[in-house]
Structure formats: structure tokens, C-alpha cells
Amino acid sequence: MRLLLFTLLLLGGAAPADESPWRSPDPDNLLILTLEGGAVTIELSPTLAPENVAQIKALVRSGRLQGSDFYRVIENFVAQGGLEADQEDIAKLPAEFERELTAFNPFTPVEQGDPFAPETGFWQGFPIGRDPETGRAWPIHCPGVMAMARDAAPDTASSEFYFPIGQAPRHLDRNLTVVGRVLTGFRLIEGARRGDRSVDNGVIADKAARTKILGFAIAGDLPDADRPDIRILRTDHPDFLALLAAQRDRDSDFWRHPPRRWLDVCTVTPPVKAGG
Amino acid sequence: MRLLLFTLLLLGGAAPADESPWRSPDPDNLLILTLEGGAVTIELSPTLAPENVAQIKALVRSGRLQGSDFYRVIENFVAQGGLEADQEDIAKLPAEFERELTAFNPFTPVEQGDPFAPETGFWQGFPIGRDPETGRAWPIHCPGVMAMARDAAPDTASSEFYFPIGQAPRHLDRNLTVVGRVLTGFRLIEGARRGDRSVDNGVIADKAARTKILGFAIAGDLPDADRPDIRILRTDHPDFLALLAAQRDRDSDFWRHPPRRWLDVCTVTPPVKAGG
Numbered sequence: 137m138r139l140l141l142f143t144l145l146l147l148g149g150a151a152p153a154d155e156s157p158w159r160s161p162d163p164d165n166l167l168i169l170t171l172e173g174g175a176v177t178i179e180l181s182p183t184l185a186p187e188n189v190a191q192i193k194a195l196v197r198s199g200r201l202q203g204s205d206f207y208r209v210i211e212n213f214v215a216q217g218g219l220e221a222d223q224e225d226i227a228k229l230p231a232e233f234e235r236e237l238t239a240f241n242p243f244t245p246v247e248q249g250d251p252f253a254p255e256t257g258f259w260q261g262f263p264i265g266r267d268p269e270t271g272r273a274w275p276i277h278c279p280g281v282m283a284m285a286r287d288a289a290p291d292t293a294s295s296e297f298y299f300p301i302g303q304a305p306r307h308l309d310r311n312l313t314v315v316g317r318v319l320t321g322f323r324l325i326e327g328a329r330r331g332d333r334s335v336d337n338g339v340i341a342d343k344a345a346r347t348k349i350l351g352f353a354i355a356g357d358l359p360d361a362d363r364p365d366i367r368i369l370r371t372d373h374p375d376f377l378a379l380l381a382a383q384r385d386r387d388s389d390f391w392r393h394p395p396r397r398w399l400d401v402c403t404v405t406p407p408v409k410a411g412g
Numbered sequence: 413m414r415l416l417l418f419t420l421l422l423l424g425g426a427a428p429a430d431e432s433p434w435r436s437p438d439p440d441n442l443l444i445l446t447l448e449g450g451a452v453t454i455e456l457s458p459t460l461a462p463e464n465v466a467q468i469k470a471l472v473r474s475g476r477l478q479g480s481d482f483y484r485v486i487e488n489f490v491a492q493g494g495l496e497a498d499q500e501d502i503a504k505l506p507a508e509f510e511r512e513l514t515a516f517n518p519f520t521p522v523e524q525g526d527p528f529a530p531e532t533g534f535w536q537g538f539p540i541g542r543d544p545e546t547g548r549a550w551p552i553h554c555p556g557v558m559a560m561a562r563d564a565a566p567d568t569a570s571s572e573f574y575f576p577i578g579q580a581p582r583h584l585d586r587n588l589t590v591v592g593r594v595l596t597g598f599r600l601i602e603g604a605r606r607g608d609r610s611v612d613n614g615v616i617a618d619k620a621a622r623t624k625i626l627g628f629a630i631a632g633d634l635p636d637a638d639r640p641d642i643r644i645l646r647t648d649h650p651d652f653l654a655l656l657a658a659q660r661d662r663d664s665d666f667w668r669h670p671p672r673r674w675l676d677v678c679t680v681t682p683p684v685k686a687g688g
Binding site: 213233249250251252278288304306307323327328329388389392398400403407 | 449487488489507509510525526527528554555556564566577578579580581582583585586587598599600602603604605606609610662664665666667668669671672674676678679681683
């Protein structure tokens with residue numbers, strides 16, 4: 137059945153093997169955070185969340201996010217940043233938690249029977265969950281995705297964002313709006329200084345102790361020479377299917393207790409090349 | 413069924429509610445790595461892997477590991493360190509991948525039907541998988557555990573260790589020897605400089621670019637005043653059961669697509685208090 141799915145995908149209009157397996161992100165959707173240790177680059181996707189992505193880009197361009205930091209960081213959960221206090225003049229955003237399944241085509245299937253999604257796979261490098269029965273699909277909270285924090289009501293995100301660090305908090309899937317994923321420099325976010333979950337829900341009271349975000353920029357606003365040179369392996373290309381197959385294959389003599397031929401979608405990281 | 417399990421556990425001799433929920437790690441099994449950013453503390457467990465733990469402690473005490481670094485670091489997989497080249501005078505260790513199920517009592521169940529283990533839960537803070545049919549149990553490769561690297565043959569670990577970073581590489585469970593888990597400072601390992609998986613399998617050729625390990629020590633060898641003051645929430649205490657129940661409860665109005673009442677064991681981090 138799985139082989140059949142892959143074959144159908146290949147026959148169904150995915151990238152031909154003789155096309156380049158690499159694509160460059162649209163500079164207008166490439167967010168750059170500058171931390172003390174260097175740059176973090178993030179691909180934003182208006183397909184995932186058009187209104188949320190538009191507002192982040194507008195906030196970056198307005199300079200409103202300058203001086204913010206990772207003010208709530210919880211071990212093995214999330215690093216949260218942005219403007220800590222509610223800003224009355226920044227619009228509250230609609231929930232963009234999921235879409236119709238066909239919004240994420242071509243879709244490269246990874247697994248069925250995942251604990252939190254009937255089907256998992258990739259669309260343009262993003263980990264996606266799908267439910268064929270309801271016809272809905274949604275980005276998955278793997279480590280390294282970027283999403284928007286909110287209050288109890290669904291339409292309350294505004295300027296705060298978070299990145300899962302450690303094990304994927306999959307219970308957040310379809311409950312918060314994912315806007316992108318980190319392409320390079322994720323170690324700088326994983327290395328952010330932690331708060332204590334049992335004290336003020338992980339907020340770091342001492343501002344001097346927080347990991348700062350020194351700058352925000354959209355690559356497309358920079359001179360050509362300053363834009364990061366990044367390429368992403370196309371997840372609809374046969375090279376990525378080969379990578380999935382290799383990661384699933386655990387038949388060699390190394391494996392003393394050969395695990396199920398089962399792939400957790402969040403253990404798959406679509407390769408990224410940076411810097412030429 | 414799950415409620416029944418918890419009740420049985422409570423009735424079956426777990427810690428009474430009026431005992432302290434906190435325990436201190438044995439200083440003789442508390443490993444301290446000093447990185448540029450500070451200390452990482454790791455609880456080693458001879459119950460998990462007696463011979464592997466004994467050799468690590470002997471290597472630390474002999475000074476043989478001084479000057480080593482994280483020489484192979486792969487995004488969303490592992491940070492690997494220790495002596496890079498094989499040292500002929502360091503013994504090859506037996507595989508200590510799993511044990512009889514009763515070795516890990518009292519056991520606090522978390523979930524059934526995990527993709528890689530019939531049952532998951534905790535023993536003394538360590539995430540454990542169990543198979544009641546075979547009577548076997550094994551530590552789980554959640555982010556932050558410490559394990560021993562090896563070659564293709566099972567009994568070939570010697571001085572190299574690794575820490576999963578990012579999503580748990582569960583396919584490694586029962587295939588490598590887990591020796592402990594990080595209690596504090598994991599962000600410093602998650603922040604280690606990366607290699608490129610597609611080039612020499614993630615080995616960082618430029619030694620100057622690697623994240624260094626400036627020192628290794630066993631807390632019990634230090635003067636009392638220099639030993640880290642760390643307490644760990646007992647995973648057999650009712651306070652931990654309450655924490656599990658709270659993490660499983662997703663019935664509030666926050667959840668627009670209430671997820672299954674299902675807990676991924678690797679999203680649960682037994683709380684640690686450090687420094688008084």
C-alpha cells in the first residue's frame with residue numbers, strides 16, 4: 137500500500153527526477169532573526185496562514201519587534217518571543233489553524249496511523265497532517281516550526297511567536313497558527329536561556345537573563361549581497377523520496393532489535409544548504 | 413483502564429503523599445560536563461547499564477576525556493562527543509540495551525499503544541518502554557538522555573557518547589546503551605555547533621568550530637561546597653501523577669480541536685530544581 141502511494145505520487149505530477157532537487161525560498165518570505173550567536177533564517181508560508189504571515193512581515197518592517205526577546209522559554213516545550221505585553225494598536229489575528237486538504241499539494245506521504253493525525257507527510261518542506269475523512273490538513277508542530285501564541289480565545293494572536301524545542305508538542309496541532317519553519321540556525325533558539333515552568337509559567341522575570349533578539353529583517357528588503365544564500369531540498373522530488381526510504385530502512389545488521397518500519401514525521405528534517 | 417492502572421500503582425507501594433516529592437541524585441552518579449556557557453549535569457544510572465556507567469566514571473576520573481568535544485552534531489538527531497578515534501587501551505563494552513521488566517520498579521505508566529513500545533512510563537525519572545509479553549524493558553531515547561555510541565557490532569561502545577537533540581530518535585531504542593539523562597543545562601548541548609549530515613555523516617572537520625567540553629567531573633569527587641544542589645521530582649510520587657494528569661487534560665475551552673487524551677512520553681519532563 138505504501139509503495140503504491142509513492143508510485144502514485146511520482147506518477148501524479150510530482151517533480152521529475154531531471155529537475156533540480158533544490159529550490160530557493162522566496163526572499164519576500166524569508167525572515168531573519170539576529171541573535172547574539174548569529175542569524176536564524178525562517179521560511180514563512182502565506183499558504184499556511186495568509187493573515188498571520190502578513191502581520192508578522194508588517195511588524196518586522198515597521199520596526200515594532202526591535203528590542204524584543206525570548207521571554208518565556210520552557211525546557212522541552214517552547215521558546216516564546218515577541219512583544220510581551222499586549223499592544224492595543226496591533227490587530228488581533230484570525231485563527232488559521234488548518235485548511236482544506238488540497239491546499240497542500242503536491243503532498244509527499246510519510247506515514248499512516250500517527251498518534252495525532254491519520255496521515256502525515258510533507259508539503260514544500262513543511263510537516264503536514266491530514267484527515268481524508270474530513271478533508272482537512274494542518275501543519276504539524278515539529279521542533280523548529282514557528283507559530284503564533286494566543287490567549288484562550290482562538291482569534292487573539294497578535295505579535296507573539298514561539299518555536300517548539302525538544303519533543304514535538306503535537307497536542308498543539310490545529311489549536312494554534314503555524315506560520316513557518318526554521319531553515320538555519322535553530323541551535324541558537326534551542327540554546328535560549330530557560331525559565332522555570334513552575335514559576336509564572338516559564339516567563340523569565342529578569343530581563344537581563346533573557347536571550348535577546350538583536351534584529352528582525354525580511355531578506356527581500358536587503359541588498360542582494362546581504363541576502364542569505366539558502367537552498368531547500370524539494371520534498372516533492374525523487375531525491376527526497378529516496379531520503380525517506382533510506383531513513384525507513386532499518387534492515388542492516390546494525391539493528392539488534394529492528395524497529396518497526398515506521399517513520400515519525402518529526403524525525404525527518406528536509407535538508408537545507410546554506411552559504412553557496 | 414488507565415484510571416485503574418494509576419490506582420493500582422498508588423495502592424501498590426508507590427511513595428506515600430506525605431513523603432517529600434523530591435529526591436537528590438547520588439553524587440557518585442552525578443556527571444558534570446563544563447561547557448563554555450556553563451555546566452551540564454547528568455544523572456547516570458548503574459541500573460540502566462552497570463558496565464557502561466562504570467567505564468564512563470572511570471574514564472572521567474582518569475582524565476582521559478579531557479580535551480574532547482562534540483565532534484559530530486546532526487540537526488534534529490544527536491550531539492556526539494568523547495574521544496573521536498578508537499583508543500586501543502579502552503575496553504569495548506557489552507551491549508546493555510534492555511533489562512527484565514522488574515528491574516524498573518516502581519514503574520509509573522504513561523501510555524499504551526506508543527508507536528515504538530507497547531507501554532511507556534517512568535522509573536526514577538527515566539523514560540522507559542516495556543513489553544509485558546516478552547517481560548523486557550528499556551530506556552527510551554527522549555531528548556536529553558545520554559547514551560553510548562557504537563560501531564556495527566553490538567559490543568563495541570567504549571568512550572563515545574551522544575545526546576538526542578530535537579525529536580526523539582525512537583528507532584534507536586533497544587539498539588544502543590542509554591546510561592543517564594541530563595538534569596540541568598541541556599540548552600548548552602542543544603546549542604552545540606552543527607555538522608552537515610550529508611558530509612562525513614555530520615562530523616565537523618574543523619576542530620576549532622566544534623563545541624568544546626572544557627571539563628568532566630563526578631560530583632561525589634568534589635568538595636561538598638562545589639557539588640551542585642539538585643533535586644528531582646520523584647516519578648513514583650502522587651505529585652508526579654498529578655502532573656501527568658494535568659498534562660493529559662485538554663478539555664478546557666482553549667482547545668479548539670481537543671487532541672486525543674494521549675501522552676507522548678517524551679513530551680513529559682520530570683521537574684528538576686537546581687541551586688537551593
